[in-house]
Amino acid sequence: MTEKLLVPDIGDFENVEIIEILVKEGQEIKKNDPVITIESDKSSVEIPSIFSGKIKSINVKVGDKVSKGDLILNISSVDQKPFYPQDVPKNTENLIQEAESSQKKTQELKKPIQKTEKEKPEIIQVINKGDIDPLETSEWLESLSDVIEKDGNHRAHYLIKELINKAYMEGANIPYTQNTPYINTIPVSEEKKSSGDQNLERRIRSLIRWNAAAMVVRANRKFPELGGHIGTFASAATLYDVGMNHFWRAKNNKFGGDLVYFQGHSAPGMYARAFLEGRLNEKQLDSFRQEVNPGGLSSYPHPWLMPNFWQFPTVSMGLGPMLAIYQARYMKYLINRGLIKDEGRKVWAFLGDGEMDEPESLGAIGLAAREKLDNLIFVVNCNLQRLDGPVRGNGKIIQELEGIFRGAGWNVIKVIWGSYWDQLLANDKTGHLVKTMNETVDGEYQAMKARNGAYVREKFFGKYPETKELVSSLSDKDIWRLNRGGHDPHKVFAAYDKASKNIGSPTVVIAKTIKGYGMGKSGESVNTTHQTKKLDVDDLMYYRDRFDVPLTDEQVKNIEYYKPDQNSPEIKYIKERRLQLGGFIPERTTYAKSIKAPPKDIFENMKLSTGKKEMSTTMALVRMLTNLLRDKNVAPRLVPIIPDEARTFGMEGFFQKVGIYAHEGQKYEPEDSAQLSSYREEKSGQVLEEGITEAGAMSSWIAAGTSYTNHDIEMIPIYLFYSMFGFQRIGDLAWAGADSQSRGFLIGATAGRTTLAGEGLQHQDGHSHLMASTIPNCVSYDPTFHYELAVIFRDGLKRMHEKKENIFYYITTMNENYPHPAMPKDKSCEEGIIKGMYKIKEFDKYKKNKIQFLGSGTILREMIAGAEILQKEYQIDSEIWSVTSFNELRREGLEVERYNLLNPDKEPKMSYVEKCLSKTEGPILAASDYMRMNSDQIRPYVNKSFYSLGTDGFGRSDTRKNLRNFFEVDKEHVVTYGLSVLAKEQLIASKYAKEAIKKYKIDINKPMPTKL
């Protein structure tokens, strides 16, 4: 049966040009195979076949303009019924999905609720004050206790919810509560007990504490300038230890490994553990914070500096939480796309309570809940202090965080009180203890731990006669021993156990601890704890005694490390535990296979002239990506990342082509479902459509760019953004991405100060290249023509993903449409493009005066136009150089210069810039759509007069023409300044320049654009 394949609904476009025919007559094709590519002035999209079969005839050719309903080809179809993707009965699909998920839910509900043996009935707190009918209250509460006892928490929860619903329906005013009482979330009866040897674990923990502190103190004794932290790890030691001994599974040949984001300045604790594990030696510990010589330990987790150890840079507060969320999301993305197995791996992130002040820390928690990231566990160490003092002196950080995370849909587990409190809480029949706990603010809690038992008795328990009575039989010492949840391995174990088993939502464990735990007067719970890095002998003795470290006084005075013998129970235990959990953590390895760069011919059409056809480099990039999606090696590994700007960049074609990643699939029929580029969400979708979050998009880019180590699969992230909302917005994340050795492409689209005509000051970027240049492993380019882009991109693919160089690319693309010439035939052109400059054109008709023009990005075209005028109207010759990267040129120049200075007796080397320009004639005028500093970068490497034009100053909205005139980078200014430069060099008379100023109506009294 012969079928006609027609042009489908392509949205608002008509008469769209065909730029590629992807099939031949006689060819067998399958449903969904692309047959032609069409291109509007903004984007290019492939049209897929809706039949399988053999192509009988093709009715269109490249260059034809087509609209909806036009015949593309005839095909002898083997299909019984044509398949229209847009005809998928979404409702039916939804029904099936709903049925499946409700079935799953019922199954989950049916799962027997694990009944734990209860020693005694649940205690319900009763506060009598203000209760008009205490008897009725206690009947209700008893009923609730019975339900919990008989049918479990789920049933109780259900009944409470129903009661609340009913109350709403009846019009009752329900008080809003975001908090639970200030007690542990997990009742004692439900605590899972650790199978670990608690005595041995405590001894090990004590040694780790000691060695961590010793390492910091020793370093500072040698070099007081080095700094370091003791108090932070001291507060978090148990939180880490329980994870290390029982929960965190390492990567090995059988398992992908859990990913742990360690709190940056708790690094000393990780080194101290690695020392006991035999991974680091004393010499290395003694090189803490001395990283210049090999073997030093980095101050904080920096994968760049310790590439076999640290996996995640976290010390810039707020980045860790975001990166961890997007890492967990990316892990699910890889699973849902079928690229890695679902092994139940987890992402753990350790955060400080002060760190939660950072907007970034909380900025993505909604996404984590929305995407049901049950592979994510946050542990917030609430030691109630940050650097200067209390985090929430007048409030309670734990309650505040509980409310925020609960509101966002997280599973919240509070670990506030240690086991010594259990009995007291059980005896709190009047509820006054919990009342006191609720009423006491963090400032008081902190102060109490800086004092003693008597103080706590008076200030805390002394508030009510009932609480005073509760502790009447306890000594001050007993009261002092009442511990906090985060220091109690039992409570921490129970919390981690519950967190790891939680399904359907991310979990946050909010643990209460003491900053500088065990440091005594030198720094326990005092406002200056954070800065303590020196301990005197008395402090050290106290610390040793507090944790029973088996060192003599002499050894303490020498601040010796303590490492038990290889065969000691401690070392055997620590190793055995890690062996059970698959290996050491942290450890950074990679077993990813490289991705073969696509053959050159995939980019071949980008080396041809576009003739009269105009297009932007952004469009050329999208074309190129569409081509890459046909390369079987590259296609599945591309991770296109867009923060809600796909349409701005003409990438909407990707929605249908590869789908938008959505963990729930698509539960609705999109409004534009009948169109070719309709909004298609899919569980296995490839595009990460992030919504409006550049920080989130960058975090995804980092997750994908480090996939080769964290998931052992090399991926190619390509993140497209408004260039102004790149480095300027997420600079710190870019730095962390560089530290993480991310590989991938950052595309600063709509780039430059004058290409984005209408948008104005906040949108127009004239400095992103300068910011890119500050990152040592960021390779950046500002290409003008499509072939330059193709050469650069292919080289990037090769360097990063085939040869595994730890670099990343920043490429700017513009949204200005213009025709693109063919790539010059000169063999050195490709090399020049990659190195940063090549000669693109020469005017040499008159052989009198010559000037060298160096242009980059869109301004290169103004230079070419200006040079043409100079030739025609002023008989001035010129050579025009396309500078694809001032940044790369400068880097090479620096290196050569350094070599020459360090080798004064050797033949000097020539920088690439010098090689290009030293034999040329005339002065140099360079320009780009960025600040003058961009082109000024290469000034030192030329032995000629050098002048720069650029777009220094605030952007503003206007037409491109007016903007270029304003910033003095249009062809008229190129001509005028060119003449002026030649006059200054005394090569021509100044009258020519003066005439040009008049002719082009240039106001010489206009202030510098930087002042306007």
Ligand SMILES: Cc1ncc(C[n+]2csc(CCOP(=O)(O)OP(=O)(O)O)c2C)c(N)n1
């Ligand atoms: C973005 C950023 N700003 C400031 C700092 C400096 N800084 C290091 S630790 C710290 C206090 C951290 O307090 P908290 O998060 O409560 O951690 P704790 O040490 O109490 O566990 C600050 C401000 C930083 N590392 N990163």
Ligand SMILES: [Mg+2]
């Ligand atoms: Mg803190």
